[in-house]
Amino acid sequence: MAGSRCKPPDAVVWPQNAEQVSRLAALCYGHGLPIIPFGTGTGLEGGVCAVQGGVCINLTMMDRILELNPEDFSVVVEPGVTHRALNTHLRASGLWFPVDPGADASLCGMAATRASGTNAVRYGTMRDNVLNLEVVLPDGRLLHTAGQGRHFRKSAAGYNLTGLFVGSEGTLGLITAATLRLHPTPEATVVATCAFPTVQAAVDSTVHILQAAVPVARIEFLDDVMMDACNKYSKLNYSVAPTLFFEFHGTKEALAEQVQRAEEITQNNGAFHFSWAKEAEERRQLWAARHNAWYSALALRPGSKGYSTDVCVPISRLPEILVQAKEDLKASGITGAIVGHVGDGNFHCILLVDPEDPEELHRVKVFAEQLGRRALALHGTCTGEHGIGLGKRHLLQEEVGAVGVQTMRQLKAVLDPKGLMNPGKVL
C-alpha cells in the first residue's frame, strides 16, 4: 500500500564508484539532505520513496562483478548487479547464487532488504548468504562490515556488523559492494507437484518431508483460488485444490530417492496425484503455474493492481492462519490468491485492488493489517521477506515490543544521528 504515498526525490544522482558515493553522502549529510539509496526499485514496501524529499543515490551504474573466488565459493558484486546477471556470469563456473526473490532485483538491494524467495528452505536467505558488505556510512566514511577484502565462511571476531546491515533497508548506510556465498550448481534437478484435499494435508506433508530430512530445494504452496487462476491464465488442467510444487537438487541417484520419499509422504497425507519431471522442458511445463502465479492472479481481475502480504509463522501454525486468511478474504469481499514458501512458514496473499477505488484500498489495508496481527498472535512475523518499509512500522512495534523498538532506534540514532538515511522507513 506504499505506492499511494510515494513521493519523488528532489534530485537523482548516478555515482560510478564507492568513492563518489562517499563524497555524495558526505555532501548531503553536511547539508542536512535526506539520502535515498536506489537499486532496481523492485522492493514491495516503498523502501525507495522519498517521503521527505532529498537525494536519490541511484547505484545501477555500479554494475561490475569485482572478484570471483570459485574455490572459496565467494564473489564480490557492485550494487547494480542483479541476481540473474550474476547467475549468467557464473554459468561456466559450476557455481550459482540461489537466493531468488522473483523479480530480477539487485543483490545489494536484496541484502538491504534481507530478501529471500523460493530456494530459502534449502539455501537460506540473504541473512545466510552475505559474507561481507562495503557500506558508505551517512557521513561518507567507508565501512567493510567484516574487514576489507575478507571472505571467510565463518568468524567470531567482534560484533556481526554484516548481520546488522543486512535487512537495514537503507536506513543505516549505502551498500556499495557485497561479498556473497556461492553454492555448487545442482548436478540434476527434478520437479514435482501434487494436490491435496485440505490445506492441513499439504502443510502436514511439508512438515513430514522436512522431518525426514529430504533436502528439498523448493516447496511452494498454491491455494485453490491460485490454482484456478493459473489454469485460466496458462490454459492448464490442474486440480483446483491446495497444491504443492517441489524442486529437488542432487545427483541422479539421490534425486530418485528424494522424489520417492516425497511421493510416499504426500500419499500418506492423502495427496490426489503426484507428477514429476526431470527433463528441462517438462520441468518448465510442470512449474508453469507457479512461475506465472503473480500474473495469473492479476488476470483474475483485469485492470487491477496487485498488493502482496508477507506474513511468516511457525510452520505448525500455517494451516490455521491460511484458513483464517481465506475466511477473512471472503468476509471482506476482496479477491485474493495465496502462494507460499511453505517450508519456511511464509506465504503471500496476492490481493487485487482497483487503484481508483479508495474504499477498496481501505478494505485491503484493513485485511493486510489484520493478517499481520493474526501472524503476530501465532508467534510469527509481519514480514518474512519483503521488509518493513513504510507501511508496517506500527506492526514492527507490536512484533518486537517497546524495548525492541527502543533498541533499534538507539542503533539508528548512533549510526545516523541526523536521521537522514532513507528517512521514514522501518522505524
Place this chain on the structure above:
Amino acid sequence: MAGSRCKPPDAVVWPQNAEQVSRLAALCYGHGLPIIPFGTGTGLEGGVCAVQGGVCINLTMMDRILELNPEDFSVVVEPGVTHRALNTHLRASGLWFPVDPGADASLCGMAATRASGTNAVRYGTMRDNVLNLEVVLPDGRLLHTAGQGRHFRKSAAGYNLTGLFVGSEGTLGLITAATLRLHPTPEATVVATCAFPTVQAAVDSTVHILQAAVPVARIEFLDDVMMDACNKYSKLNYSVAPTLFFEFHGTKEALAEQVQRAEEITQNNGAFHFSWAKEAEERRQLWAARHNAWYSALALRPGSKGYSTDVCVPISRLPEILVQAKEDLKASGITGAIVGHVGDGNFHCILLVDPEDPEELHRVKVFAEQLGRRALALHGTCTGEHGIGLGKRHLLQEEVGAVGVQTMRQLKAVLDPKGLMNPGKVL
C-alpha cells in the same frame, strides 16, 4: 593466553530466573559495578575474567528447557542448559541440535561467543541456529531480540538484533534464554578417514568434495604431528601424515553414494587409503583419533598446558597458511599439533606450554600473533569460533579496520553507556 591475566570477581550471584537477573543488572548498573555473565566457563579467550572486578552473574541455576516445538524445529533453553543436556532431552524427538564446540558448553554461552565446531560445514554455526534471544540489557530492561515468544524460520522485520547479540561475548547484555533451530536426526551415519601425501592434497580433496555438493556433515583435518600424537595416546596405527576425517549423514542409500564420491575424489588427489565404517562401535574406533586430539596433543609433553589458536581463512589459502604455520612452529621451537575444521577454512594449532616458563609463554604469544596476522594477510579472520575475548583485541582492530572498530564502539557505547557489561572484552 588469557589465563595469566585472569582476575576473580568481587562477588558471584546465582539468579534463578530472568526477573532476578534483571534486578541484579539494574542494581549493579545503578552502582557502577561491572557485570560478568558466566555460563560454563569453557570459553578459551578469557571471556569470564573479571578484569575490573565486579559481580559475576552465574547463570547455571537457570537450567530449564522451557519449550519444545517439534513441528517447528525449535526449542527454548535457559542459560544453564548445555548442548549435551539438550541433545539428551531431544533423544526421543527425532531432532537434534548440531552445533558442538567440543566442550559441553552452555547453549546461551555458545550464542554469546558465536560458537561453532565440527558440524558447522553442514549445519552452520550459532549465527545460523539462533532464532531469538531473551536478553537482560545492562540497565535491567528485558529485550526479546525477535519479539517475545517468536520462533519463525525467517523474517525481514527491522534490524537483526538476534545477530547483533550472537557473538557479542557478554559485552552488550546477559542472555537469559535462547530459541534455537533444531534439525532432524540423521537416519544413518557413516564415518571415513584417509591419509594424504601433502597438506595441499588434503585441502584440494576438501574443495572438490564441497564443489561436488557432497553434503558432508564433518570434515576434519589432522596434521602429521597430531596423527603421531594420536597413535601414541590411543595406541593406534594410523599413517603419520596429513589426514582427513569425514562424517556423512543421510539415508542408507544416499550415504553409500556420498562415501563413494568422497573416496573417488580423495583417491584422485593421491590419498593413501580410505577406510569407512557404518556401525556405531566401528565408527567410534575410526574417529577415536579425532575425538581425543586435544588430550593426545597434551600428552606429547606431560605437565604442559594447551593453548589453542583459532584462525580461519578462505579455503583456497589453507594450504599456504598451514605450511607457514608448521614452519613457524619449527622456527620458534614450540611443540604444536594442528587440527582443523577444514571445510570452513578454520584450524587450531594446539600449542604446548610450560605455564611456569615466561620465556616460552612469550614465544607462544608471539607465534599466535604472527599466525593471526598471517590469516589477516590472506583475507582471513583471527578467530573462526573462539571469539576475541581479552587477547585478540588488537587483532580485531587490524581485521575490521578503524571504521569497523569505531562502529562497534558506537554500538557498545549506546547499549552500555557506562561500559560495565563484561568490561575489557572484545573492544
